[in-house]
Amino acid sequence: MFKFKRHFISVFLIFTFFFGIGINVADGHSFVAEITPAPNSQLKSSPQEVRITFGDRIDKNLASITVTNDKQKTVTSESVQLSENNKEIRLKLPKLTRGIYKVDYYVISSNDGHPMRGSYSFEILNSAFSQQEDKHEKENETVSPQRKGDEKSTSQNSDNHNHMRNDSNSAQPQETDESKGTLMELFIYLMRAVYYLGLLLLIGWVFWWNFVHNYSTEFKKKYLFWGIIIQMLHLIGLISMILNQLNVFASSGLISTLGFSFESHFSLMWLVSLALSLIGFACLFRNRWLDFLWIFIIALVKVLSGHSIDFKPTILLIISNFVHLFAASIWAAGLLFIIIYWRKQRLYVQSFLPLFSLYALLSIIILSITGIFTTVFFLSSADQLFTNWGLFLLAKLLVVIFVFIIGGLIRLKLKKHKTANLGLLVKIDFILMTIIVFLVSIITYLNPLP
Template sequence: MSKERLTIYFSFILIFFVVLTNTHQVWGHAFVIEQSPAPNSKLETPPEKITIAFNSEVEKDLAVINILNENEEIVVQNPVQISDNKQEISIELPILENGVYKVEYYVVSSNDGHPIQDSYLFTVENTTTSTQQPQEETRPEPPTSTNNPVNNDNPSINNNPIDNSNPSSNETLPTTNDSSIQTDTTVNENSLSEILYYVMRSIYYIGFILIIGWVFWWKQLQGYPATLKKKYLFWGTIIQMIHLVGLISMILVQLDIFANYGISLPTDFSLLSGFGFMWFGSLLMSLIGLFLLFRNKWFDYTWILFLIAAKSLEGHSVEFQPIIVSIVSNSIHLLAAAIWAAGLLFIITFWRKQRLYIQSFVPIFSKYAFHSIIILSITGFILSVIIYLNAGLVFNYWTLFLVLKLLAVLLVIITGYIIRKKIKESSQTDLGKWITFDFSIMIAIVILVSILTTLNPLG
């Protein structure tokens, strides 16, 4: 292995450990269709169990429900039950006292490996119990008052409850302020963790798209000089490491969540499940690719197909009907995006020092890019229609980011038209700048997609 490759490996290992120390919390699809008790509900009778239903199957070994009281203490240690159709989890409860309770749950979707995590509050206000206790306490007072008339006439006896309540209410004020401070701190920490998660997910998506396209374009460079191909392989190693760091970071986030919830993967855990196939299968192929990519075209094509299949079987493409159409459209969408993105990166990377060869490559790329944009538009439209037909048109964060993506795609179409026009006219004026601008839009689209695939289209 060359010194250059060793330097790249050790650099990305360092980045990997930096990411490892900052994995906290993960946000994913939240396809919950029913929660009982309902969020923010006030119950006069304590619930017998907590039930959460989903629109698809969840992993039975990766499900957790925690019930916490106002002191953030877990009030029940009962095991989580799962329904026969694997779409509902529940936990039996003891008799809960009056107060506010927090429900925390975490599951992993069986069909796509996505985490589903959320929390909410409900309140128990058993007024029957609270009204009966004062009556029982006041009944024994008459005999006591006859034996001690001084105390009976003393107004301080009746005022004691009020006096006691005032100091206690004053004492709770600092507690309330402290809790609000803790809440603000928790919100800030969660916001930072969420930002970090989206950054890691963007790195993963960028690496995923670029490495697939980089492997695809390798076959087009066989007639190019050895120095260019050597540099191409050098950049291929960098892109592989970007993808690997992003992939491992996403897996570590999942495992960190498992550890926080006390989940351990069972010995009979199937790697063919959505979670196993998506993450561990992709990790295995990525590690193999470090040593075998760019050596045999049939292995390269197989490697590409495996990664695309693993990615297509995760996310919205397996959440909505018709699933087959959605998966095929998503696979084609990913491949077209990879060809376009990696071609742009190749042109930008070698534009200055290998301009003669890049100029011969640009017309070839222009044809591929033209068809890729058309395919991306068609498959993107199909996927959007499928989600719309299943989820309905609801304005939320998902639709907002979808609109932003559509605007970015419109910019790509306009920019692509300008680039193709300059190529046909053999005009090199500002061509490099337009290609760089096109690449910048591509990065923005990939980041938007990484967010879109995390948000819930259902609202």
Template sequence: MKKHINRKLFIFVSILFILLIPHQAYAHALLENTSPAQDSQLETSPKEITLTFNERLEKELYSIKLFDAKGERVSTSATEMSLDQKSLIQRLPELPDGTYTVSYKILSADGHPVDGSYVFSIGEAISQTTQMNPLDSGNQETGTKTIISSTISIFYFLLLLLTTGWILWGTIKKNENEVIKKNARKVVHILQILLLLSVILMGFFQLTNLVNSWSLVEIWSILSNTTIGITWIVSFLLVIVGFLLLHRKKWIDVLWVFLLIAMESINGHANAFEPPIVTIAIDLFHLLAAAIWAGGLFYMVYFWRKQREHVKEMLPLFSDIALIAILLLIVTGISSTYLFLPKLDYLLYTDWGIMLICKVAIVLFVIIAGGILRYFMKKKKESSIGTMLAIDFSFMIIITGIVGVFTHYSPVPQNEPLAWSEQDEAIEFTTSILPKIPGNNHFMVVADAKAEGIEIKRIALNLTFVNNPDIAPIQVPFEERAPAKHVEYMIDGQYLPFAGKWTAEVRILDSEDNEYVYHEDFVVY
């Protein structure tokens, strides 16, 4: 019967692991503003290109390159970074009229590479804008590579928590039984070997996303000058040193665990948000609590069959400490979410948020399972205790899998350019807002009159802030154009001053004074 239950649990957890593997990995640092704007038409040559991102960038592996219509690079000056590490600046020489492509590469503070391109023109219109495409290509992974890197990430987190948690429990309660001590040392040695392997694999796949060529100079530059590289080296050395120093002094074991988990906290989402010292500290305590719960649970499950009396003796202590750890996980998790997200309803708009909601639901099941386990402990029902430990362990693996996949997603929803098209018997038009963020944007309406002999006389674009009806609609001040069958209206300006829900209204007046009105709802994050 027990084997049947365990087999079902294994199948259930395996299916969930497969579902957890992301089909696509998303970049984290998002391009918020560009100058010149995407698809803009300038009268004179700009003095510089400025790209502004939503979070701090690494001080290495960033560049802006400008290419002319022939694909030749036209500026070779060094790319500069602002003091707050959120903007890149490229000084430009005097540029002749023509179409230019801006191509950029950056490394976000949480270790994810991002690249992208956009187009602007000087002195002449762009024949057909790229407004349908987002600004960021995001250096996205797909297919087999994503599955492999995600699997490695999941098992790395699992091994990190199990290894550090097991070692922490060794400092909490001392075992006098030589057989148990020998088995415990054997298990932790295996965990250390597997953890070392997962750290090496994690480093390799992270490097594959960062290097352009596998030269020693470039590899060393990444390892020595980026947060992701430095934390990986320290983690690797800590795991190696662990084979020599662990199990000698309790304070050394605790310090080793603290430092190893700290490296993971520094190299993640927490490092990309403000203030980093607070977000990293919260994440550190979150992972420590997770390690105590996961490691202790693994200890209970491992020794349940062969050393049941020992486990029964430890269960009350584990139950109390695990409850405190779960409560700490909830408090630190809520705190991180509050710091990461400007609004809690953003949880519904990202894969990160959906996965967090699933994680919270499973944590609630863990709390219920813990309550049932305490009840069976009080009633001394050994077979039921073993079953509940197995169920709790399965929940732990699922949660760890979700955490392992978190690194592939951004907590903050991405503002994608608005590309809104409509057509009917009389009018065909496209409206674009780039990059569609609070603040400065590029607004464009391109329209055609379909009826013979009819021209477009005027176009108005009004923006209504749905979240506050006290704010009157904002009119985008397009310049007047001579009536024509095909017209293009465009302007740059701060006509989306707030994040929230908006409605765009396009009013088109033709040469016979017929007015056509269209509406489109969108959200600015």
């Protein structure tokens, strides 16, 4: 065990050295470059199409545009068309009458699998098609003076009523859509947090198993039981992530209009992750080297399906995020271990604490270094700190500061052999870790560019 421990520390230090010399600036990230018609624009005539251009290539099988009128009805059933360079999507439109129209779009970067969902509105003031309809209505009007006068009065009241109703409809559905969208976004963030938490705990739980598998039979049964629970948590989170990539969770509710494609890189990575998760139920906690091979592959697949492959130097960034994930897993699962066994098996916990304290300290150091390293790649200007991405990043930084404080208190109590309130500090540390995971699920979903 000591030999493995020494090798592990050496690997961490080597990676740290490379991170220190390898900082570079990123080339870019997928973002919306141009939209036609422009958001909140007022048009004199019906546009021929909706066109959205992105700064990077998008997956051709996972792109959608939906245009709805003020009655929330889809105006066309045409399919989305992609440009040859896979950076632009278009949707042909029929002749539209005057009114307000909402555009919802959803795409996924073909490189890193980053989803981009957005919506905006435009207004048609008075199209030629609308004028023809008005003319047709006037021709059908009766010429009776009395009725004409009545209709004029009724028309004025009707116009006022319709104007108020249209104003109400234009505001009320928008409020409803926004509230639905907010709830759906929150649901997506929660599902992403479940996935990340499940992945971290599973990798770490398998890792720590190879240090505690010589404990008592009762202890091992409980450990393996929690291993199954964590595997199920990871599988649920993984499936929800795949469904989210397929845009099943939309702002309007649960939909399923897109097919899964095996042509893109990220789709293949998600499929491999799903296969590994299912295989894990049969092969984990049986053989030491098989366990380490499994956690190595699933961590690597996760990194390869993320933002790392979309930036340069790609190899260095992949290594950085891999070590970041591995270090976070060791820390998270170790905290869960202490919380589970603290009350009824305190002796095992006390023998585990010195080892965990060492690895937790190394993990926090590595997390800080790799976190700064990754931030440098995304933070190309100070303006990004004032975006939603930047604000959540600052919130994460604040929580990390508290983690350092709690970690220092835990180590201080261990050195003084005062473990009376150690359980409470560990629980606080675990809660802070969970908050960080939730913030990460949001940060990795938002576009970092202003």
